[in-house]
Amino acid sequence: xxxxxxxxxxxxxxxxxxxxxxxxxxxxxxxxxxxxxxxxxxxxxxxxxxxxxxxxxxxxxxxxxxxxxxxxxxxxxxxxxxxxxxxxxxxxxxxxxxxxxxxxxxxxxxxxxxxxxxxxxxxxxxxxxxxxxxxxxxxxxxxxxxxxxxxxxxxxxxxxxxxxxxxxxxxxxxxxxxxxxxxxxxxxxxxxxxxxxxxxxxxxxxxxxxxxxxxxxxxxxxxxxxxxxxxxxxxxxxxxx
Numbered sequence: 001x002x003x004x005x006x007x008x009x010x011x012x013x014x015x016x017x018x019x020x021x022x023x024x025x026x027x028x029x030x031x032x033x034x035x036x037x038x039x040x041x042x043x044x045x046x047x048x049x050x051x052x053x054x055x056x057x058x059x060x061x062x063x064x065x066x067x068x069x070x071x072x073x074x075x076x077x078x079x080x081x082x083x084x085x086x087x088x089x090x091x092x093x094x095x096x097x098x099x100x101x102x103x104x105x106x107x108x109x110x111x112x113x114x115x116x117x118x119x120x121x122x123x124x125x126x127x128x129x130x131x132x133x134x135x136x137x138x139x140x141x142x143x144x145x146x147x148x149x150x151x152x153x154x155x156x157x158x159x160x161x162x163x164x165x166x167x168x169x170x171x172x173x174x175x176x177x178x179x180x181x182x183x184x185x186x187x188x189x190x191x192x193x194x195x196x197x198x199x200x201x202x203x204x205x206x207x208x209x210x211x212x213x214x215x216x217x218x219x220x221x222x223x224x225x226x227x228x229x230x231x232x233x234x235x236x237x238x239x240x241x
Contacts, residue, residue: 002033003098004081008071009038009089013045015202019091020054026095037078038089039071069177073167076159084164088155090202097197101158109163109190112149112182113156113197120151120196137215144223145183149194152179153215156197163190171225176218183222187231 005023009016016038027034037058038051042065051059060074072086083105085098093113101111115122116138141152157178166184170177185192225231 001083002035002081003030003102004075004079004084005034005036005095005098006072006075006079006084006086007036007038007089008041008068008075008086009043009047009051010041010065010068010071011043011045012047012089013043013050015090016047016050017053019089020051020057022091023087023095024054024056035080037075039075041065041068041071067173067177068175069170069180070173072177073170073173076164076167082161083158084161085158086155092202093154093156093197093199097156098158100195100197104193104195105158105160107191108193109160110182110185110192111158112152112192112194113154113199114149114151114194115154115197115199116150117194117196121198123198123200140216140219141179144219145179145226147179147182147186149182149192151194152182154197154199166190169231171230172218172221174218175215176222180218180222180225183226184231 005027007019007023020036020038023036035058036056037060040048040051040059040061042062048059048061051057058078060078062071062074075086076084083102085101087093087095097113105111114120138151138153141147142149163185166181166188169184170181172180182192
């Protein structure tokens with residue numbers, strides 16, 4: 001069983017080296033093979049150069065910024081593992097959480113990290129306005145999509161290879177891509193588990209208040225896509241036909 005770890009990165013020269021050191025330190029004694037893929041999404045700094053300083057890391061570079069969703073999709077297309085994890089470049093959820101996911105993945109197709117469950121451990125919280133905006137946004141996401149998850153936006157998600165076909169129907173490249181993928185997966189019949197994780201807010205997070213308006217715009221797009229049947233593509237049992 002090989003695990004592919006995808007790290008989308010945009011202007012991450014100040015944080016990426018530390019994250020890669022911590023990820024490699026945690027995985028060096030792993031009993032299974034792994035690969036690390038950094039997708040530089042059009043950075044204007046030395047993100048790619050820093051990633052290439054680590055020989056164990058494969059680097060994909062976009063010439064312009066296309067969005068986190070597009071970066072993750074590009075990494076998935078190049079991943080060789082039977083299991084594929086994407087995680088944030090700021091290491092807000094520690095890579096050690098992967099061990100808990102691996103214990104459960106045999107019974108599920110997709111596992112998503114959550115900051116909002118009873119056993120989630122939020123070490124450093126977001127500011128009050130961001131936290132309230134996030135909670136309101138999650139309520140809207142659940143209302144519009146019918147997804148029954150407490151946290152769709154945590155950047156720590158694990159997929160088995162059979163579930164990767166959902167990326168073929170992904171239309172969003174930025175903030176809404178997480179819940180779009182989950183909606184596609186749900187409609188396709190894949191089994192999804194939401195698991196509590198440790199999480200720490202980074203004061204230099206690129207999530208701004210404006211990001212929530214972008215997420216709302218994406219949610220509206222998903223609503224109409226769903227209404228038009230764009231996600232009603234196949235059932236899980238038909239995916240091999």
